[in-house]
Amino acid sequence: MATGRTHRPATRSRGIPEATVARLPLYLRALTALSERSVPTVSSEELAAAAGVNSAKLRKDFSYLGSYGTRGVGYDVEYLVYQISRELGLTQDWPVVIVGIGNLGAALANYGGFASRGFRVAALIDADPAMAGKPVAGLPVKHTDELEAIISDNGVSIGVIATPAGAAQQVCDRLVAAGVTSILNFAPTVLSVPEGVDVRKVDLSIELQILAFHEQRKAGEDAAQESAAQESAAPAPAVSGGADRRKGPDGDVPAVMPA
């Protein structure tokens, strides 16, 4: 899960915990599926299973929104869909711009999950003049020169950055200057933004690295680690002193220092 908020450390927004907000879309998806199957009500137990969470957690989450359930029965599906949608701000239309129409940007433009949730792709923007005018996902790609005008004309407040890492900060600055206050960043960089601008980051390679960590751990449980002695390219610290002592929290850290 690519996660990561920036700024506003843990500001419990309007009394709703951040962790709960992050789960609301999950519930909404499960509820939408139930709604399409014309299921009238669900218990917290059933819905929790469908969303992949604990039922107590789900009930506590809903309790932050108000008392929308009926004891002995459960939750009314349609009503809950509406309440969560409203809470998340999905009853209104959110125009979005995607900057950087490479492989990933094109994939995002074609992604159906946006439109179905109240997000409308207002424009696709790329710095490459050769891309300008080319249709992607039914929209003509605009050149970066038009960025400010597009944002202002469409009242865009959410921007998606899918550029290479090197261009991300510059694009971010222009988006913010033009009035964007929420950014979804796919570029592998830490963006710095002024106060009041929200940034969320999705980093594909980080997710894989976390999986690799757990995978390595699983593999290491059976076979004791001998991989630490296989390489020879291990650099040594440049500092003088005896920094070769190891004080790992466990005793299983090999005391060898790569030469």
Add this chain to the structure above:
Amino acid sequence: MATGRTHRPATRSRGIPEATVARLPLYLRALTALSERSVPTVSSEELAAAAGVNSAKLRKDFSYLGSYGTRGVGYDVEYLVYQISRELGLTQDWPVVIVGIGNLGAALANYGGFASRGFRVAALIDADPAMAGKPVAGLPVKHTDELEAIISDNGVSIGVIATPAGAAQQVCDRLVAAGVTSILNFAPTVLSVPEGVDVRKVDLSIELQILAFHEQRKAGEDAAQESAAQESAAPAPAVSGGADRRKGPDGDVPAVMPA
């Protein structure tokens, strides 16, 4: 940030907190950049700024790995790169399969961030026979029929699912049955997996919805909410009783119930 682990609730893996593990790739990226600029050492303050975190947090994170710094000087960049890489399991090669070669799958296949971190795309797999053999990112797309053989032949333990939601669980089951124990899921579904299999989820639409929530909140700070009265399609609960009372945690929740 698309985040979300599944199973193993908070198993502090080998003494390293999950939150720390999630930040190690961040540090690694910042350190790699420093390494390329031939910077010999960094202080926790500098590195923390580059990674976008608190310096105290960074020092505590590193303390879980051992004492790799030198007081009065800082951390040796090359040495730290090596230690974190080893800790994350990136000193070895991880063959990966990507299932579902649509727009997103193709974007992932072309993503450079994988190969540079020890991940090797062993195969691209798609269910569409028309895709079979077509080259994507320099690799010929394989048909789903070959899934089990590919995984077994290449010793693949990490799978990436980029299929439509409907196919995800089935693909997941086949991956797991074939020996995959870590899955990165881009399909908007909750996957159920047996014990011992790690699943991480990246959901593009969820990230946008979280941004929309905060965006709505920002907008609502100035203009008091009047949008709640604009629509007419609000469903009412099917249950009989007087469920129309609202007991929101704050008093700012409108007490009107959509008719």
Add this chain to the structure above:
DNA sequence: ATGTCTTTGTGAACGCGTGCACAAAGATGG
């Protein structure tokens, strides 16, 4: 109307993560 049964809503306890603030360690200069 009364009793039973189901399911919600939440009080309370616990654990993890974060950040402060400082002592210990070592570099550096005289």
Add this chain to the structure above:
DNA sequence: CCATCTTTGTGCACGCGTTCACAAAGACAT
């Protein structure tokens, strides 16, 4: 060798998030 200065490593406290467990609420049958 001593003093000073920088920076790490960590003890401690605090707050958020999770989970348990149960009382309250309401549906439903009799």
